[in-house]
Each structure stands twice: as C-alpha cells, then as structure tokens.
Amino acid sequence: xxxxxxxxxxxxxxxxxxxxxxxxxxxxxxxxxxxxxxxxxxxxxxxxxxxxxxxxxxxxxxxxxxxxxxxxxxxxxxxxxxxxxxxxxxxxxxxxxxxxxxxxxxxxxxxxxxxxxxxxxxxxxxxxxxxxxxxxxxxxxxxxxxxxxxxxxxxxxxxxxxxxxxxxxxxxxxxxxxxxxxxxxxxxxxxxxxxxxxxxxxxxxxxxxxxxxxxxxxxxxxxxxxxxxxxxxxxxxxxxxxxxxxxxxxxxxxxxxxxxxxxxxxxxxxxxxxxxxxxxxxxxxxxxxxxxxxxxxxxxxxxxxxxxxxxxxxxxxxxxxxxxxxxxxxxxxxxxxxxxxxxxxxxxxxxxxxxxxxxxxxxxxxxxxxxxxxxxxxxxxxxxxxxxxxxxxxxxxxxxxxxxxxxxxxxxxxxxxxxxxxxxxxxxxxxxxxxxxxxxxxxxxxxxxxxxxxxxxxxxxxxxxxxxxxxxxxxxxxxxxxxxxxxxxxxxxxxxxxxxxxxxxxxxxxxxxxxxxxxxxxxxxxxxxxxxxxxxxxxxxxxxxxxxxxxxxxxxxxxxxxxxxxxxxxxxxxxxxxxxxxxxxxxxxxxxxxxxxxxxxxxxxxxxxxxxxxxxxxxxxxxxxxxxxxxxxxxxxxxxxxxxxxxxxxxxxxxxxxxxxxxxxxxxxxxxxxxxxxxxxxxxxxxxxxxxxxxxxxxxxxxxxxxxxxxxxxxxxxxxxxxxxxxxxxxxxxxxx
Numbered sequence: 001x002x003x004x005x006x007x008x009x010x011x012x013x014x015x016x017x018x019x020x021x022x023x024x025x026x027x028x029x030x031x032x033x034x035x036x037x038x039x040x041x042x043x044x045x046x047x048x049x050x051x052x053x054x055x056x057x058x059x060x061x062x063x064x065x066x067x068x069x070x071x072x073x074x075x076x077x078x079x080x081x082x083x084x085x086x087x088x089x090x091x092x093x094x095x096x097x098x099x100x101x102x103x104x105x106x107x108x109x110x111x112x113x114x115x116x117x118x119x120x121x122x123x124x125x126x127x128x129x130x131x132x133x134x135x136x137x138x139x140x141x142x143x144x145x146x147x148x149x150x151x152x153x154x155x156x157x158x159x160x161x162x163x164x165x166x167x168x169x170x171x172x173x174x175x176x177x178x179x180x181x182x183x184x185x186x187x188x189x190x191x192x193x194x195x196x197x198x199x200x201x202x203x204x205x206x207x208x209x210x211x212x213x214x215x216x217x218x219x220x221x222x223x224x225x226x227x228x229x230x231x232x233x234x235x236x237x238x239x240x241x242x243x244x245x246x247x248x249x250x251x252x253x254x255x256x257x258x259x260x261x262x263x264x265x266x267x268x269x270x271x272x273x274x275x276x277x278x279x280x281x282x283x284x285x286x287x288x289x290x291x292x293x294x295x296x297x298x299x300x301x302x303x304x305x306x307x308x309x310x311x312x313x314x315x316x317x318x319x320x321x322x323x324x325x326x327x328x329x330x331x332x333x334x335x336x337x338x339x340x341x342x343x344x345x346x347x348x349x350x351x352x353x354x355x356x357x358x359x360x361x362x363x364x365x366x367x368x369x370x371x372x373x374x375x376x377x378x379x380x381x382x383x384x385x386x387x388x389x390x391x392x393x394x395x396x397x398x399x400x401x402x403x404x405x406x407x408x409x410x411x412x413x414x415x416x417x418x419x420x421x422x423x424x425x426x427x428x429x430x431x432x433x434x435x436x437x438x439x440x441x442x443x444x445x446x447x448x449x450x451x452x453x454x455x456x457x458x459x460x461x462x463x464x465x466x467x468x469x470x471x472x473x474x475x476x477x478x479x480x481x482x483x484x485x486x487x488x489x490x491x492x493x494x495x496x497x498x499x500x501x502x503x504x505x506x507x508x509x510x511x512x513x514x515x516x517x518x519x520x521x522x523x524x525x526x527x528x529x530x531x532x533x534x535x536x537x538x539x540x541x542x543x544x545x546x547x548x549x550x551x552x553x554x555x556x557x558x559x560x561x562x563x564x565x566x567x568x569x570x571x572x573x574x575x576x577x578x579x580x581x582x583x584x585x586x587x588x589x590x591x592x593x594x595x596x597x598x599x600x601x602x603x604x605x606x607x608x609x610x611x612x613x614x615x616x617x618x619x620x621x622x623x624x625x626x627x628x629x630x631x632x633x634x635x636x637x638x639x640x641x642x643x644x645x646x647x648x649x650x651x652x653x654x655x656x657x658x659x660x661x662x663x664x665x666x667x668x669x670x671x672x673x674x675x676x677x678x679x680x681x682x683x684x685x686x687x688x689x690x691x692x693x694x695x696x697x698x699x700x701x702x703x704x705x706x707x708x709x710x711x712x713x714x715x716x717x718x719x720x721x722x723x724x725x726x727x728x729x730x731x732x733x734x735x736x737x
Contacts, residue, residue: 024119027106032056032073035114044119046094062090069101073115076105086122097123149243152229155236157182169222169245171215182241185212187219194224200236203228209246221250273367279360281306293369295339306365309336311343318348324360327352333370345374376427379408397491403484405430417493420463430489433460435467442472448484451476457494469498580622580707587617587626587658587729591649594630598638606644615653620732621708629701630662633725636697637664640723656731657710663724669716677714678702705729 015036018025024041028034034052042049045060058066068087076083082104090096103117143150149169152161159180167173170185183191190210199205205226211219223246229238267274273290277283283304291297294309307315314334323329328351335343347368353361383400397417400409406427415421418433431439438458447453454473462468471492477485532555539551588611595602595609602609630649637647645665652659669677676682680699705712705727712727 024121025117026119027114027116028056029114030112032070041119044089044091044094044097044099044121046091065089072101072103076103076115077112080105097121098126099123149241149245151182151241151243152238153182153241154238157239159185160238166243169220169243170212176215187211187213194226199226199239200228203230212243220245221247273365273369275306275365275367276362277306277365278362281363284362290367293338293344293367294336295342297339300339306363311335311337323350323363324352327354336367344369345371372427376402376406376408383409397489399425399430399489399491400486401430401489402486405487408486414491417468417491418460418462419466424463430487435459435461447474447487448476457498460491468493469495580625582620583623585619585621585623585626587619587621587651587660588613590623590627591630591651591660594627594634595649598631598634601635601638602647605638605641607638607641608644608646610646610648611651612648613651616731617651617653617658618731619658619729621729622704625704626708626729629704629727630660632697632701633662636725637662637666637723640664640666642667645722653731654728657728658731659726659728661724661726663722665722668719668721669714669723670719671716674714674716678712701727 018038021038022040024038024044026034026037026041033054033056035054037049037052039049042052045052047060052060057069061069065087068085072083072085082102084100084102086098086100088096089099098121100120100122101117102120103115106113106116143163146163146165149166150163151159151166154160159177159182162177167177170177186194190212194205194208194210197205197208205224208224208226210222210224212222213219223244225242227240228236229240231237267287270287270289273293274287275283275290276285283301283306286301290301294301310318314336317334318329318332321329321332328349330349332348332350334346334348336346338344347370349366350363351365352363355361379402392411394411394413397414398411399407399414402408406429407425408427410425415425418425434442438460442456442458445453445456452473452475456472456474458470458472459467460470471494473490474487475489476487479485535551535555539548539555542548542551591611591613595611634647634649641647641664647665648661648663650661650663678698678701680696682699702712709730710728712725714723714725716723
C-alpha cells in the first residue's frame with residue numbers, strides 16, 4: 001500500500017469509530033469549513049452530514065450561535081490551547097437546545113490544520129437544574145411563610161433549621177432555638193410518648209397530639225407530623241416536623257364536652273318530660289320523667305310514632321301549627337294519652353333539629369304536666385275578683401284553700417310573712433306550713449265541724465325553715481248544698497309578743513327562784529353554823545364510844561346539809577346571771593394545781609394520776625370556775641375508785657376548742673344513766689350513791705361549761721370499766737372574741 005493511501009485509510013478508520021457515537025463530533029479547517037462531522041453533530045442542527053460538510057458555521061447555524069463560534073475560534077487560534085463554552089442553539093427545524101462545546105486545535109506535526117471538538121446537549125440537565133432551583137425556591141417560600149411551624153433536626157436530634165412561625169408559636173427567638181435539642185421543647189412525659197411511637201423504625205408519625213413548652217414556661221397543645229430523612233443507603237440523617245397549634249380546638253373540645261355533660265345531666269334529671277324524635281317522627285330518646293309522666297315503659301316508647309301519643313284532634317292542631325316550617329313552637333297547650341289511656345293536659349315546646357345544610361333531621365320536645373294547674377286555674381278565676389280587694393289591701397296574711405286543703409290563693413302579705421314565693425305556695429298543702437305537732441293541735445279543734453275558729457295561737461314554718469308564732473282565724477267555706485269547698489285563713493305574726501311574754505315570765509320565775517334559794521340558804525345556814533361548830537367539840541369530850549359514834553353521824557349529816565346549801569346557792573348564783581371574772585387562763589396550769597392540791601387524798605386512796613396535754617390550752621375564762629369544774633370531776637372520779645386506780649387527765653386543742661377529758665378506772669356507769677348525769681339532784685344506780693354528795697356537783701359543772709360556750713358529756717363502757725367525762729372550751733385570745 002502506497003503513502004497516499006495511508007491518510008485515506010486513517011480517515012476511514014476514524015470515521016468508522018465516530019459515526020455511530022452518540023456524542024456530536026466535528027472537525028473544520030482553518031477557514032472554518034466543516035471537514036468532518038458525525039450524524040449526531042448534524043442532527044443537532046436538524047440536518048444530515050452532506051448538508052454540513054464543506055460549509056462554515058454561518059451557513060447552517062443561527063446567527064447568534066455563529067457569532068459565538070467565530071469569536072471562540074479566533075480566541076482559540078490566539079491562545080493555542082483548548083476552549084469550552086455554553087450557548088443556546090435554536091435551529092429552525094428543531095427545538096431550542098442548550099449545548100456545551102469543547103474544542104481544540106488539530107495539529108499535524110508542527111502545522112495547525114484546523115479545529116476539532118465535541119458538542120454536548122445539556123438541555124435536559126439545565127431544565128432539571130432550573131426545576132430543582134424553582135422547587136428549592138418554592139420550598140423556601142413555603143418553609144418561611146407557612147402558617148404552621150416547621151423544624152428540621154439532624155440524626156442526633158439537634159435542631160438545625162426552623163421557620164419564622166416556629167419562633168412565633170413557641171414565643172422564642174433564633175438565639176433561644178439555635179443549638180437546642182428537640183426533646184427540650186417537650187415536657188418529659190410527652191417526649192417519652194413520642195419516642196415510644198417508634199418514628200425511626202416506621203419512618204413517619206402523622207397527626208400525633210401532644211404538648212410543647214413555650215419560652216414563658218407555659219405549654220400549648222399541638223398536632224405534630226414527623227418524617228425521617230434518609231440518605232441513599234437508607235440511613236437516618238435527620239427528621240422534619242410539621243407542628244400545628246391546636247390549643248383553640250382543645251379548648252373548644254373541652255367546652256363541647258362540658259356542654260354535652262351539662263345537657264345530659266339536665267336531660268336526665270329534669271322535672272319535665274323531654275323526647276327526641278328522628279326525621280320520621282319516631283321517638284329515639286327520652287328522659288326518665290317522660291316514662292313517669294306518660295305511665296309508659298321503655299318498650300312502649302322506643303320507635304313509637306309521636307302522633308300516637310296524642311288524640312287525633314290534638315295532633316291535627318299541632319300539625320296546623322306548621323312547626324317544621326317555623327322551626328319551633330313554644331308553650332303549646334294540648335292533651336296527651338297516658339299508657340292507661342287517660343288524657344292529661346300538657347304544655348309542649350317543640351324545636352326542629354336540622355343539619356348543616358338545613359335539612360330536617362328530627363325534633364326535640366319539652367312536655368310539662370299542667371293538669372293540676374288547669375284545674376286550679378278554673379277555681380282561681382272564680383275567686384280572684386271576689387277576694388282581690390280584700391287580699392291585696394289587707395295588713396294580715398290571708399290564704400284561700402280548696403276542699404283538699406291545698407292553697408289556691410293568697411295575698412302579698414302572706415308571701416312577706418312566710419317568706420315564700422308564689423311557686424312555693426301554689427297548690428301547697430296547708431298542713432305543710434305547720435310543724436306536725438301544731439297541725440295535730442289545730443285538727444283537735446274540729447274546725448271543719450264547727451265552721452270557724454278565732455284567735456288560735458300556734459306556730460308556722462317560714463320558707464327558710466324558721467318557726468314563727470302566729471294567731472290564726474279560720475273560716476270554712478261551703479257551697480249551697482252545705483258541702484265544704486275550702487277555707488279561708490287569716491294569720492297575724494305574734495312572734496315578738498310571745499318572745500316578750502316568755503322573757504318576762506322566765507325573768508320573773510328566775511327572780512322568784514333566786515329569792516327563794518337565797519332565803520332558804522340563809523334560813524338553813526343560821527342553825528347549821530352552831531351545829532357544825534359545836535358537834536366536833538362534843539365529839540372530843542364524850543368518853544362513851546357508842547355516843548361518840550352517834551355524834552360522828554350527826555357531824556357527817558350536818559356537813560352534808562352544809563354542802564347541799566352551798567351547792568344550791570352556787571347553782572342559783574350561776575343561773576341568776578352573775579357575770580364570771582374572765583381572765584387569760586392556762587388550762588394546763590390549772591390541771592397541775594388541782595392535782596398538786598389534792599395529792600394527799602389521791603395517795604390515801606391509792607390513786608395514780610397522769611397528765612397528757614398537746615397544743616396550746618390558753619383561753620379567756622373564769623379561772624376559779626374552771627378549777628372548780630376540774631376539782632369536782634376529779635373528786636367525783638376518786639370517790640368511785642375505792643380500791644385505787646389510775647386517774648388520767650387529757651388535754652388537747654381541736655380546731656378552735658380546748659378539749660379536756662377526765663378518765664378513771666373506777667366502777668363505771670350504766671348506759672341508761674349517762675344521759676341524766678348532769679341533771680340537778682340526779683344520782684345513778686345504788687353502786688354510785690354517796691350520802692355525802694348533794695347531787696348538784698355535775699349540774700354545777702354543766703352550768704359553768706355551758707356559760708363559757710362549751711359542752712360536757714360522759715362516756716362509760718359499762719360497770720367496772722371506768723368512766724370518762726369530757727368538756728370543751730372555745731379558745732379565745734381576748735375578752736371580746
């Protein structure tokens with residue numbers, strides 16, 4: 001093969017390599033004419049190779065593109081290197097493209113023969129980059145301007161990005177959120193719930209209701225949706241969270257729940273019948289009062305047609321009222337059929353129920369039994385004009401009752417006197433206005449038989465429960481045939497008059513008693529003084545032992561009589577209202593003083609004492625009187641522990657009271673005697689009889705304690721099981737408290 005054939009063979013070999021390549025390839029000489037190109041290159045211009053070979057770029061490409069080619073060719077020849085540029089290519093026969101051209105000089109030996117290069121179509125790449133940029137811009141806009149909070153965290157759950165709404169929702173600024181762990185935004189127990197949901201394993205957690213912490217320390221209810229972010233290998237690289245504030249919805253739900261509970265409570269406990277019907281006018285729900293009012297059971301009401309509860313003519317009236325169109329009907333008086341076929345007068349209020357598009361879904365009815373009211377109304381109308389003038393202008397209470405002794409009319413003064421409303425008086429039984437024992441007294445007067453009763457003093461019950469004294473005059477009403485149709489009553493309040501009379505009587509009786517006791521005590525003390533003084537002298541001088549015993553008996557009885565006189569006078573003074581000397585008194589010190597003063601006596605009878613106190617027992621009281629009570633109770637216990645025992649005094653503060661208990665291990669008290677222990681001159685069973693006791697000691701204790709504003713009582717498990725006497729004293733820090 002000759003030398004001239006070698007280049008030709010090289011060209012054929014190069015052509016066979018490049019013709020089928022998908023990459024556009026071209027070569028051109030120094031004059032800019034295309035000497036070679038493959039089909040891919042020609043296709044970029046919508047041409048074939050024959051239409052391009054031998055032509056310059058200006059001859060087959062758009063003007064703007066040719067200009068760029070020419071400028072870059074000149075630059076390439078100057079720099080003697082390689083060149084790359086991107087340009088827009090818009091051939092007439094094909095769609096617009098964006099291409100990248102890479103070209104360089106072609107040399108043979110030391111001579112430059114022209115330029116060769118490749119042209120890459122990057123249209124799709126550029127479009128993808130543009131779409132990607134647009135998508136990023138869109139995401140940034142959504143991210144920044146969203147009306148929900150959006151957060152992005154890394155794989156270690158550190159917050160790395162968030163939108164402005166996040167700061168607004170949590171009341172935080174950038175410095176508060178930057179470098180913060182996601183879990184710090186949630187209460188610990190809520191974060192534990194989120195972790196338990198296993199988001200990393202599932203990859204997402206949609207609409208999870210929880211709570212988040214605000215900067216001010218408060219919390220808000222939120223709905224969060226979390227999605228994990230993964231790399232190509234499926235490894236979790238972070239997470240994105242979308243957070244919606246649902247605080248208002250939560251509050252609304254709570255209000256709805258409260259409203260539903262309130263409605264259910266009203267529905268079930270209402271004193272009126274309530275029914276709920278569907279769009280076909282069948283009963284689907286009702287309260288218990290409906291069954292009571294209509295005398296029907298559940299099975300008799302369920303799915304029952306509403307119309308079947310009314311007489312036909314009454315249902316026709318209801319239909320004519322056109323309630324479905326109006327939407328409601330209030331206080332429609334009609335009649336209904338009870339389970340036993342009895343007709344009752346009722347007042348009904350009906351409301352139509354509709355859905356959100358205004359379509360009727362059912363109705364609700366409220367039914368009141370007005371049978372008694374209708375009956376009473378007829379009677380009231382007959383009597384109102386006759387008695388109105390008398391009733392309304394009278395300065396005394398006047399009531400009119402029917403033959404069943406129910407109030408059917410009254411004047412304003414009745415309401416004022418008894419402090420009752422019209423509702424509390426209408427059709428109320430007359431007997432309910434009196435205490436039971438007073439009503440029996442009135443019944444005993446046989447007023448119905450006599451026809452009238454003037455100025456009977458009794459008691460009545462006011463609306464607040466207070467009992468008042470009244471003077472009543474009653475006249476029985478009869479029809480022409482002599483049948484009783486009712487009665488009229490006139491009442492006058494005599495409470496103040498009775499109080500004054502009672503006060504005068506009690507003061508007079510107390511004065512008489514006090515004078516009697518004082519006179520009796522004086523008369524008894526006068527002969528007792530020489531007896532109690534001389535008898536001990538006689539006892540010492542008498543030698544005869546038998547006589548000495550008789551004298552000793554006389555001395556004991558004289559001492560008993562002297563104690564009785566003293567106790568009686570003491571009790572009388574307390575009852576007469578002589579004021580106590582109130583001072584600041586420490587009850588604990590008084591207890592200790594009484595025990596110390598009576599220690600020889602306790603030792604003599606083998607009685608051990610124990611004191612147990614807690615809390616402050618300092619109060620305003622008459623110290624000597626309290627000492628008298630304690631000494632009386634302790635001595636009383638000592639008397640009934642003949643074989644010795646333990647005497648325990650317990651003192652404690654209970655709320656605003658000092659509570660004192662004197663507890664012994666003596667012979668005890670029978671249960672039947674406990675209620676009477678503190679009565680004057682009362683003595684229990686024979687085992688507790690003490691000849692030297694006046695029987696007034698415990699009564700005096702009761703009077704002293706009650707006058708201090710306290711109370712006293714005794715307890716005993718039974719005979720030979722000891723006794724406990726407890727009294728209370730109000731804790732007062734000053735005389736006026």
